[in-house]
Amino acid sequence: xxxxxxxxxxxxxxxxxxxxxxxxxxxxxxxxxxxxxxxxxxxxxxxxxxxxxxxxxxxxxxxxxxxxxxxxxxxxxxxxxxxxxxxxxxxxxxxxxxxxxxxxxxxxxxxxxxxxxxxxxxxxxxxxxxxxxxxxxxxxxxxxxxxxxxxxxxxxxxxxxxxxxxxxxxxxxxxxxxxxxxxxxxxxxxxxxxxxxxxxxxxxxxxxxxxxxxxxxxxxxxxxxxxxxxxxxxxxxxxxxxxxxxxxxxxxxxxxxxxxxxxxxxxxxxxxxxxxxxxxxxxxxxxxxxxxxxxxxxxxxxxxxxxxxxxxxxxxxxxxxxxxxxxxxxxxxxxxxxxxxxxxxxxxxxxxxxxxxxxxxxxxxxxxxxxxxxxxxxxxxxxxxx
Numbered sequence: 186x187x188x189x190x191x192x193x194x195x196x197x198x199x200x201x202x203x204x205x206x207x208x209x210x211x212x213x214x215x216x217x218x219x220x221x222x223x224x225x226x227x228x229x230x231x232x233x234x235x236x237x238x239x240x241x242x243x244x245x246x247x248x249x250x251x252x253x254x255x256x257x258x259x260x261x262x263x264x265x266x267x268x269x270x271x272x273x274x275x276x277x278x279x280x281x282x283x284x285x286x287x288x289x290x291x292x293x294x295x296x297x298x299x300x301x302x303x304x305x306x307x308x309x310x311x312x313x314x315x316x317x318x319x320x321x322x323x324x325x326x327x328x329x330x331x332x333x334x335x336x337x338x339x340x341x342x343x344x345x346x347x348x349x350x351x352x353x354x355x356x357x358x359x360x361x362x363x364x365x366x367x368x369x370x371x372x373x374x375x376x377x378x379x380x381x382x383x384x385x386x387x388x389x390x391x392x393x394x395x396x397x398x399x400x401x402x403x404x405x406x407x408x409x410x411x412x413x414x415x416x417x418x419x420x421x422x423x424x425x426x427x428x429x430x431x432x433x434x435x436x437x438x439x440x441x442x443x444x445x446x447x448x449x450x451x452x453x454x455x456x457x458x459x460x461x462x463x464x465x466x467x468x469x470x471x472x473x474x475x476x477x478x479x480x481x482x483x484x485x486x487x488x489x490x491x492x493x494x495x496x497x498x499x500x501x502x503x504x505x506x507x508x509x510x511x512x513x514x515x516x517x518x519x520x521x522x523x524x525x526x527x528x529x530x531x532x533x534x535x536x537x538x539x540x541x542x543x544x545x546x547x548x549x550x551x552x553x554x555x556x557x558x559x560x561x562x563x564x565x566x567x568x569x570x571x
Contacts, residue, residue, distance in 0.1 A: 187330035188251045189223075189274040192399040193356065198414045199223060201253055203403070203425040204241065205231035211426050212241035216248035223251035225422060228264070229279050231255075235267055239312065242272045246314070251275060259286050259335070262306060265293040269331060272313030275420075277359045277401070281335035284348040290335060291354030295328050301354060332356045334401060334420075338364035343385055350396050357399025359420065360389055375405025390417045 191197050201223035202215045216224050224245045226238055233241065238254070245252040253275035254268045268276060278290045288304065297305035311323055335349050336342075338361030342349065349355060362382065363373035371379045377386065386402065393400040394417050401420030404410040410421035424432075 187274050187332070189253075189332045190330065192275070192332055192401075192419055194419075195394075195397065197399075197419040199251070199420045200410065201225045201251070201420060201422050202429075203227055203255075203422045204233075206426055207231070207233045207237035207241075209237070209240040209244050213244035213248060215426065216245040216250035221250070221423065223253050223275065223420075225253040225255055225275070225277065226273075227255045227425075228257045228268070229255050235264070235271070238268070239271050242313070246272055253277065255279065255336075259290045260293075262293040265290070266307045269294060269307065269327070270310055270312045274330065275332045275334065277334045277336060279336045279361065280338065280342075280364075281349060282339055282341040283345050284352055287335050287349045287352040287355050291333060291352060294331060294333050295354055296324065298324070299328060301328055304354070332399065334359040334399065336361050337389060338362075339368040340365075341368075343389065346389065346392055350393065350398055355398070357401065357419075358389070358393055359401035359403070360386060360418075361403055362386065363403075375403065376409050386413075387416060 192199060200221040202219050202221045203225050204212055204215065205227045212224055212226065215221065224241075226233055226241050226245075228238065242252040242254075252273050254273040255277040256268060256279065257264055259278035259281050265276065265278075276294055281287050281290060291301070292304045292306045294307060295301040295305035296307045296309070297303070305328070309324070311320070311327075313323075333355060334357050335355055337346060337349070337358045343365075346358070350358065362377050363375060365385060366377055366379060366382045367373050369379070369381055369385070371377075371382060377383055390400050390402075390413075399420065400418045401422070402413050402418050403422040404413055405424065407423055410423045413421050
């Protein structure tokens with residue numbers, strides 16, 4: 186039995202990562218170590234082609250995760266059949282706006298056998314392990330084991346939701362909140378905050394649950410996914426590989442106390458400033474207990490009395506540039522004399538007090554970032570579920 190069939194069970198809670206890069210190792214890492222039940226390869230907006238998809242789906246399946254594909258279109262028979270041939274157990278088709286669109290999708294995904302004798306158009310030629318190991322069994326069970334979801338991401342699709350769900354062979358729907366927001370006249374967002382979009386998302390899952398079919402939705406983060414599961418959705422896409430990579434990088438940059446800021450554009454050129462602030466001056470380890478951060482500074486040549494603020498920038502011909510210019514120096518022109526004139530914010534404190542000061546500052550910055558980020562991204566849709 187296909188693991189994807191769990192989607193058809195009431196109360197199911199299945200998570201899927203979203204992959205937009207063509208790298209097999211990214212798929213394998215998320216499937217093995219990402220902690221999610223499924224991994225979805227995005228052929229609509231991702232960089233994959235069918236060749237890279239073949240390796241990604243095998244890596245996902247080998248990791249005992251559910252291989253899933255977001256198709257590039259609902260009406261491309263060749264690609265739909267090929268994705269099924271390569272081993273996808275869930276097919277998510279974009280921009281299904283009518284019963285006719287849904288019927289076209291079903292025909293491309295199903296073999297013309299059994300209940301689909303008159304509508305199925307899928308050609309024979311599986312390349313997945315199960316299909317090659319036992320072709321006859323694969324043929325007999327493929328229509329039943331393949332989950333086909335129609336994406337609901339426009340006002341037209343919402344209006345015709347009942348007709349789409351009534352098409353035989355459609356196992357459920359998957360909501361695309363960004364395109365749905367655009368269709369309703371709002372800016373795209375993986376974590377919607379517009380009340381009208383939030384209400385539509387809630388109404389969709391109620392309608393789908395009443396038909397006992399599967400419902401899924403893409404979520405910008407885990408908090409939204411938790412709220413959507415509580416609302417009744419059974420499949421939640423949580424973030425993407427590139428999103429995870431960016432978020433992890435930003436987290437480590439904050440931990441390293443490295444902050445990037447970008448000035449307004451000047452003469453058509455955007456100036457990027459990188460500020461590196463060392464808050465704990467290094468002391469002689471023979472006489473004073475020091476932190477590992479301070480030891481690293483000492484190994485790199487930073488002197489005991491340094492509180493180094495380095496700003497890499499162009500000429501300060503904007504107000505923000507001038508402000509940075511008053512606080513820092515161009516890397517190439519920073520001299521010992523310049524450093525000596527830069528006062529330390531922890532001058533005169535003991536090593537223990539300096540370390541405590543640095544930790545308190547880091548904790549304050551982390552808490553401020555967390556509160557601002559959570560408030561900005563998770564307002565209305567999460568609050569509505571409470």
